[in-house]
Amino acid sequence: MTSPSSILVVGAGYVGLATAIFLADHGYPVTVLEKNPYTIETLRHGRLHFREPLLQKKLKQVLKKKKLQLCVPSKDQYRDLRFIFIAIDSADPATSKMRLTSFEKMAQWISETETNNPLTVVLKCTNVIGFADRFWQMLTENKSAKHIRLVVNPEFLREGYAYQDTAHPWRIIIGVNKKGDATPLLKLYRSVYAHSIPIITTDWKSAELVKLASNVYLSHRLAFIHEVADFARIEGLDLNSVKQGIGLDPRIGRDYFQTGLGFGGSCLPKDCHLINSHEIETGFKFKTASTALEINERILDMLIERLRRKLGLLKGKKIAILGAAFKPEVDDTRGSQAVKLALKLKRRGAKVAIFEPYLTKAEKLVEGNFLLEHSLDAALQSASAVIIGTAHRQFRSIKPNHAAKLVKKRFISDYFGVLNKEKWTKQGFEFI
Amino acid sequence: MTSPSSILVVGAGYVGLATAIFLADHGYPVTVLEKNPYTIETLRHGRLHFREPLLQKKLKQVLKKKKLQLCVPSKDQYRDLRFIFIAIDSADPATSKMRLTSFEKMAQWISETETNNPLTVVLKCTNVIGFADRFWQMLTENKSAKHIRLVVNPEFLREGYAYQDTAHPWRIIIGVNKKGDATPLLKLYRSVYAHSIPIITTDWKSAELVKLASNVYLSHRLAFIHEVADFARIEGLDLNSVKQGIGLDPRIGRDYFQTGLGFGGSCLPKDCHLINSHEIETGFKFKTASTALEINERILDMLIERLRRKLGLLKGKKIAILGAAFKPEVDDTRGSQAVKLALKLKRRGAKVAIFEPYLTKAEKLVEGNFLLEHSLDAALQSASAVIIGTAHRQFRSIKPNHAAKLVKKRFISDYFGVLNKEKWTKQGFEFI
Numbered sequence: 001m002t003s004p005s006s007i008l009v010v011g012a013g014y015v016g017l018a019t020a021i022f023l024a025d026h027g028y029p030v031t032v033l034e035k036n037p038y039t040i041e042t043l044r045h046g047r048l049h050f051r052e053p054l055l056q057k058k059l060k061q062v063l064k065k066k067k068l069q070l071c072v073p074s075k076d077q078y079r080d081l082r083f084i085f086i087a088i089d090s091a092d093p094a095t096s097k098m099r100l101t102s103f104e105k106m107a108q109w110i111s112e113t114e115t116n117n118p119l120t121v122v123l124k125c126t127n128v129i130g131f132a133d134r135f136w137q138m139l140t141e142n143k144s145a146k147h148i149r150l151v152v153n154p155e156f157l158r159e160g161y162a163y164q165d166t167a168h169p170w171r172i173i174i175g176v177n178k179k180g181d182a183t184p185l186l187k188l189y190r191s192v193y194a195h196s197i198p199i200i201t202t203d204w205k206s207a208e209l210v211k212l213a214s215n216v217y218l219s220h221r222l223a224f225i226h227e228v229a230d231f232a233r234i235e236g237l238d239l240n241s242v243k244q245g246i247g248l249d250p251r252i253g254r255d256y257f258q259t260g261l262g263f264g265g266s267c268l269p270k271d272c273h274l275i276n277s278h279e280i281e282t283g284f285k286f287k288t289a290s291t292a293l294e295i296n297e298r299i300l301d302m303l304i305e306r307l308r309r310k311l312g313l314l315k316g317k318k319i320a321i322l323g324a325a326f327k328p329e330v331d332d333t334r335g336s337q338a339v340k341l342a343l344k345l346k347r348r349g350a351k352v353a354i355f356e357p358y359l360t361k362a363e364k365l366v367e368g369n370f371l372l373e374h375s376l377d378a379a380l381q382s383a384s385a386v387i388i389g390t391a392h393r394q395f396r397s398i399k400p401n402h403a404a405k406l407v408k409k410r411f412i413s414d415y416f417g418v419l420n421k422e423k424w425t426k427q428g429f430e431f432i
Numbered sequence: 433m434t435s436p437s438s439i440l441v442v443g444a445g446y447v448g449l450a451t452a453i454f455l456a457d458h459g460y461p462v463t464v465l466e467k468n469p470y471t472i473e474t475l476r477h478g479r480l481h482f483r484e485p486l487l488q489k490k491l492k493q494v495l496k497k498k499k500l501q502l503c504v505p506s507k508d509q510y511r512d513l514r515f516i517f518i519a520i521d522s523a524d525p526a527t528s529k530m531r532l533t534s535f536e537k538m539a540q541w542i543s544e545t546e547t548n549n550p551l552t553v554v555l556k557c558t559n560v561i562g563f564a565d566r567f568w569q570m571l572t573e574n575k576s577a578k579h580i581r582l583v584v585n586p587e588f589l590r591e592g593y594a595y596q597d598t599a600h601p602w603r604i605i606i607g608v609n610k611k612g613d614a615t616p617l618l619k620l621y622r623s624v625y626a627h628s629i630p631i632i633t634t635d636w637k638s639a640e641l642v643k644l645a646s647n648v649y650l651s652h653r654l655a656f657i658h659e660v661a662d663f664a665r666i667e668g669l670d671l672n673s674v675k676q677g678i679g680l681d682p683r684i685g686r687d688y689f690q691t692g693l694g695f696g697g698s699c700l701p702k703d704c705h706l707i708n709s710h711e712i713e714t715g716f717k718f719k720t721a722s723t724a725l726e727i728n729e730r731i732l733d734m735l736i737e738r739l740r741r742k743l744g745l746l747k748g749k750k751i752a753i754l755g756a757a758f759k760p761e762v763d764d765t766r767g768s769q770a771v772k773l774a775l776k777l778k779r780r781g782a783k784v785a786i787f788e789p790y791l792t793k794a795e796k797l798v799e800g801n802f803l804l805e806h807s808l809d810a811a812l813q814s815a816s817a818v819i820i821g822t823a824h825r826q827f828r829s830i831k832p833n834h835a836a837k838l839v840k841k842r843f844i845s846d847y848f849g850v851l852n853k854e855k856w857t858k859q860g861f862e863f864i
Contacts, residue, residue: 237637
């Protein structure tokens with residue numbers, strides 16, 4: 001039996017597990033609450049339910065050291081509790097609204113929980129601006145909340161680097177409504193983080209804004225370079241030189257400038273919506289956010305227009321999409337532009353065949369209910385066009401002469417530049 | 433008498449003079465053509481007609497060495513000519529169109545010029561995309577242009593650093609329509625530039641795009657942080673923490689993130705217009721550019737709305753604007769947001785009093801025909817509100833108790849954060 005946990009983490013997604021495993025690895029006994037019992041079973045066996053290599057390794061270690069417990073939510077009492085980290089999937093991407101029912105339940109449970117010590121509730125999940133105020137009202141509705149402190153402490157982890165970014169963040173943002181409320185969390189963090197990591201203590205809303213605006217900035221940067229790429233494609237320009245020429249200005253830089261089908265994932269597009277979905281009443285709109293989303297949409301619409309010009313009506317035509325993950329070498333398809341493209345093509349009557357090499361065991365994609373192809377060849381067979389959906393490394397080694405034999409028509413789209421254009425062109429493929 | 437020039441520079445603005453003086457400083461005899469005889473007289477006396485300290489010093493040196501000649505355009509023959517750098521004010525900011533008549537005249541003159549050697553014509557000025565094609569048509573309209581090479585070689589200098597950025601650019605972009613056409617300019621540049629400076633050789637349109645898109649990116653970045661600041665002001669958030677929190681992500685960074693009245697100058701807003709004013713016919717619109725301009729406009733409109741809430745109707749009320757230059761420590765008011773604000777206020781009937789410490793000798797501002805105040809006190813006297821228009825260092829030392837005696841009402845706006853808020857508040861000033 002492990003010692004009683006002083007730390008509870010709600011939610012066993014990327015953020016919750018990275019936080020829990022990181023703190024457990026530093027010797028704190030941590031309990032993770034997760035409502036999906038299947039996920040808990042998988043985790044107890046030392047297996048992550050998503051692809052995150054270093055976190056996977058660390059999970060096994062902390063389980064072995066008995067520092068991590070995994071449970072479904074229950075009426076258990078946690079007398080020794082000092083911290084509750086909330087890391088649930090906080091907003092519904094379809095509506096850009098917070099999942100209020102989940103938060104109400106949690107607030108009730110927290111306010112009823114009796115602990116020997118004051119309790120710090122940490123919002124790790126992404127909030128719309130003004131949500132901490134609202135959650136505070138929920139927490140204090142029924143009784144005085146003298147024993148509770150609420151901290152907005154947004155996560156900034158990149159998928160594929162969940163553990164690394166949790167262990168070595170670029171900055172730590174602590175939002176509180178009373179200065180002293182930050183003290184316990186600061187003490188905990190000082191015990192696990194290097195002193196060189198900047199910590200910014202501010203108010204709730206400012207902390208909420210930092211999180212959303214950072215992701216809006218990144219979306220905005222990607223939208224910019226995608227817009228440039230769209231124009232370069234129309235005009236047949238030298239995109240590599242253009243990207244290099246722009247990025248050599250050190251105020252602009254060359255990192256985080258990869259072009260493809262647009263920006264995706266469970267954070268960037270969602271946060272562009274959330275920043276304009278705030279709880280406050282001024283009606284202020286972040287135009288940078290809505291423009292980034294518009295550009296992201298246009299990329300797909302322009303690609304479909306190109307397809308239509310080559311293939312005529314799309315109805316009944318098979319289109320192969322290679323890669324459905326939102327970025328290379330992950331298996332996460334949430335907010336993926338490749339899936340959005342598939343949906344748009346389906347709506348136009350095309351038969352979409354998706355092959356995602358990191359999801360060969362899954363039958364279906366949750367998003368859009370697409371059946372997944374189980375091999376590259378099955379996807380390519382009789383396709384009227386092939387579209388690179390994700391820049392997975394392994395697509396570089398697809399043999400164009402092999403593909404040429406399988407497809408019906410030799411149209412290919414590779415906005416990511418993973419294929420050797422010359423070789424594919426030699427095999428009769430036309431890049432669209 | 434200096435030796436005959438092999439280099440001609442057309443236009444004696446920031447770009448033309450920086451190019452000419454830099455090349456002259458490296459020993460090349462350079463002739464600058466400028467149509468304003470008053471400007472030529474000033475320059476011949478070793479005085480720049482704008483504030484650019486290092487360039488000023490270098491001007492005197494090259495005049496002393498007799499490497500620089502300054503003339504009005506004439507029918508002179510330039511048999512030894514090898515390079516013509518075109519650095520005229522290429523586009524009309526009011527219409528976002530290229531000044532075609534000037535270019536047509538130049539094209540005719542160039543195509544009629546007989547030289548002993550092939551001639552490289554270098555477009556240093558900013559072009560709409562596709563303009564080099566058009567200029568090439570002008571150059572070759574009447575006769576074969578075998579002796580002419582046209583190069584798009586955009587400048588990227590920052591005002592205040594015109595010489596430094598010309599001498600140590602972050603990158604050199606060379607756009608040509610035939611690869612060999614770049615050779616003479618590359619040879620010239622290799623003789624004056626360090627080998628470590630990256631040179632990108634590409635096509636005309638790609639080079640034109642690099643220039644405009646780089647400035648659109650910077651505008652876009654500034655628009656983003658200004659948008660965040662506008663929101664932070666509405667909500668009373670902790671803007672410094674927010675900016676720091678966002679900028680600590682190294683993919684975002686903290687440089688070039690100053691907030692104020694928006695982005696201005698003779699380049700950024702203009703290039704946001706020019707990128708959507710291209711010579712090509714696809715109708716593609718850069719949404720990042722138009723959004724940046726919209727945000728820039730909203731900042732001013734929101735400030736005026738704040739003023740109206742405090743002062744009621746603005747008609748007849750005196751508003752003091754301190755600083756009219758588009759950025760600190762320069763005297764250039766082209767594209768300045770402070771001037772745009774002044775125009776908007778004037779349109780609402782306010783009496784605008786502008787004090788620009790770097791233009792105390794001028795009577796009037798070219799833009800908007802505003803009379804300039806000749807002292808800070810004259811601007812402050814009886815003002816119903818004071819607005820910091822530019823973050824000039826010297827405004828930091830304005831004494832709030834002195835200002836309090838002069839003004840009619842103690843409303844002040846300082847979006848740049850140059851004033852010590854606490855001290856001014858103590859003197860009864862309300863920040864709006």
